[in-house]
Amino acid sequence: MAERERPAVVERGGTVARIESALVEDISTGALAPGEHLDEVGLSERFAVSRTPVREALSRLTAQGILVQGKKRGVRVAEYSPEQLAHLFEVMHEIEVACARIASQRMTLLSRAEIIEKQDICLMAAEAGDLRAYLIANERFHEAIYRATGNPYIVEIASEFRRRTGPFRSRRFATKEDLLGSAQSHKILIDHLFSEDSKVASDGMRHHMANSYLTVLRANLV
Amino acid sequence: MAERERPAVVERGGTVARIESALVEDISTGALAPGEHLDEVGLSERFAVSRTPVREALSRLTAQGILVQGKKRGVRVAEYSPEQLAHLFEVMHEIEVACARIASQRMTLLSRAEIIEKQDICLMAAEAGDLRAYLIANERFHEAIYRATGNPYIVEIASEFRRRTGPFRSRRFATKEDLLGSAQSHKILIDHLFSEDSKVASDGMRHHMANSYLTVLRANLV
């Protein structure tokens, strides 16, 4: 066996959950690129386990649409044509706008604090120019907004689509300025979300998402 | 081993997919009730396979939220408190309304035909008083609407939530009149969907879903 990855923290849920979240992180940060083939044996060596839990993790990720099965064999990171990408973002768009509308209606002091805190972390990562940290912090920021809806199933579904679009959004960020710009636009978004008018909030998110999509398109279609 | 279930048709995708879809159907038709415990060994006997593919199917369904893991061991059909059910329906509501709006904007002749065809099948099942057939036909009807959006990811996500709420919606239907009533309200919904005004369509769906939720509440909270 080759070098092995030791669990930094023993996560609850056991081996499968550990593999699954490691892969999700690799994918959402772009360490695993769309279309990249995942080898069962290779992964079982990397995580120092047998193929069985690896297969289970891959199967779960496939069920969530994060991975796809190749034509005849193998499993790969999902990749999307421009048209598919547009469809994916259309769904994201709908979900996020609904989220913003609902969240703004139910915003509590706690939710506000959480959102602001995550935004601070984003800002720190952006200022440090740490892409990987920023991507993770950005996820957390948006998840805080989802949680502000008070609806755990919205959190689930919105996070799922965010993960699926992760690899494409990660390409937006080439320079430190890109990160700072993104963190900056979070600030504006927050102002809208904290407004007491749910239409202001959802329109703010609509604008944010449309912008984001344009940038993604530019980064992925050149 | 006890009596075994033979595959009526050899479905593509192999053993795991077969088990998965059989379980999904059992759950959405109420044959497997919320909270019911699923036994790996029992299922492996029922499908005449080893525990490995059963485990994989269960794991995939758990990843989709259709099943949940018990506190310490075992896996069960997800069950929801009234509050959780409300949250689930809130998501369904948002998705279906967005669906209706988008579908009405993109409706093609083919989509129209498909929706009408599925509705006919619903009507036939209702008139026959066949609950199980109606539940399946009803799924197909709504899926036809999802497909009319032209967005495969909307189909995916909407179907997922429809499956999750399946067990609760199935309780709405006690008599043949319930089935006919539901099929009747489809007709009204179709009229709205086929309108050229997307607001009419989404409001029609909003109304349909609100109604549906009320009925479900009544059937599940007594």
Next chain:
DNA sequence: AAACTGCATTTTGCATGCAAAATAGACTCA
């Protein structure tokens, strides 16, 4: 009778084994 303890049983999580499908490579023949 309630609570605790220890043992037997069931259930789970993962490893390993094996046969069939899929692919790549070598070889043949035109």
Next chain:
DNA sequence: TGAGTCTATTTTGCATGCAAAATGCAGTTT
């Protein structure tokens, strides 16, 4: 040289095996 096919190797899908965790249960103690 190129197309075809035959074999060797890899990869996959599932079965089986095994050890550890969880549960139930009986017996004991207070």
